[in-house]
Amino acid sequence: MKIMQLKEAKRIEESLRNLTEEFIKEYPYYSTWIQKNEATFRDGTRVVYELNDNQKVVGYMMVHFSTTQCAKINGIYVFPDCQRKGYARKALLQILKELKILNYDYAFIQTCTHNKIVIHMLDTLNFNVIGYNYHNIEKQSNLVAVYDLKGEKNFDEMYTFAVQLYKGFSKN
Numbered sequence: 001m002k003i004m005q006l007k008e009a010k011r012i013e014e015s016l017r018n019l020t021e022e023f024i025k026e027y028p029y030y031s032t033w034i035q036k037n038e039a040t041f042r043d044g045t046r047v048v049y050e051l052n053d054n055q056k057v058v059g060y061m062m063v064h065f066s067t068t069q070c071a072k073i074n075g076i077y078v079f080p081d082c083q084r085k086g087y088a089r090k091a092l093l094q095i096l097k098e099l100k101i102l103n104y105d106y107a108f109i110q111t112c113t114h115n116k117i118v119i120h121m122l123d124t125l126n127f128n129v130i131g132y133n134y135h136n137i138e139k140q141s142n143l144v145a146v147y148d149l150k151g152e153k154n155f156d157e158m159y160t161f162a163v164q165l166y167k168g169f170s171k172n
């Protein structure tokens with residue numbers, strides 16, 4: 001399985017439609033959020049990767065290249081009939097490898113506190129849970145985790161970036 005950056009406008013549109021259809025059940029603002037950030041998909045600040053296994057699309061992952069040091073993994077989605085085959089895990093390992101090559105310091109991700117599958121996956125991949133982000137539209141607290149690409153374990157620096165990246169961030 002490999003992750004492939006989508007560059008063609010039509011493919012990006014298709015992937016966003018797929019992601020929206022999936023996430024809109026849980027996040028009703030998802031389509032408006034995508035519309036609002038449309039330009040960032042064109043200028044490469046946000047990138048959608050296709051998860052491709054032997055020419056078969058098995059899911060998508062969205063990454064926000066937020067600053068020169070920090071990237072945010074905005075979401076990962078594996079089609080229901082392709083789940084539990086290790087695709088999400090492999091996709092995350094590949095993006096972490098790419099971010100290291102690009103000299104990024106941190107990869108951030110947030111997920112609902114009830115998403116036990118993602119929390120388990122992040123734990124086994126050695127992400128550190130560093131706090132919570134109260135999401136104003138979702139009216140709930142999401143868990144914020146970070147992968148330390150430099151391996152320096154400078155938690156003060158991680159907190160400082162988390163405050164900048166997530167409006168509702170708090171350590172507890």
Ligand SMILES: CC(C)(COP(=O)(O)OP(=O)(O)OC[C@H]1O[C@@H](n2cnc3c(N)ncnc32)[C@H](O)[C@@H]1OP(=O)(O)O)[C@@H](O)C(=O)NCCC(=O)NCCS
Binds near residue numbers: 077078082085090115
């Ligand atoms: C979360 C999601 C991306 C995981 O994709 P996946 O390709 O099935 O995950 P993997 O096969 O790589 O499994 C990763 C780990 O989660 C576990 N896992 C995956 N699905 C599971 C399930 N339904 N129940 C229990 N554990 C599960 C796997 O056993 C594995 O753990 P292990 O390494 O200890 O064996 C997928 O379930 C999904 O698309 N869910 C809906 C969207 C979503 O919640 N996205 C996350 C937003 S941040």
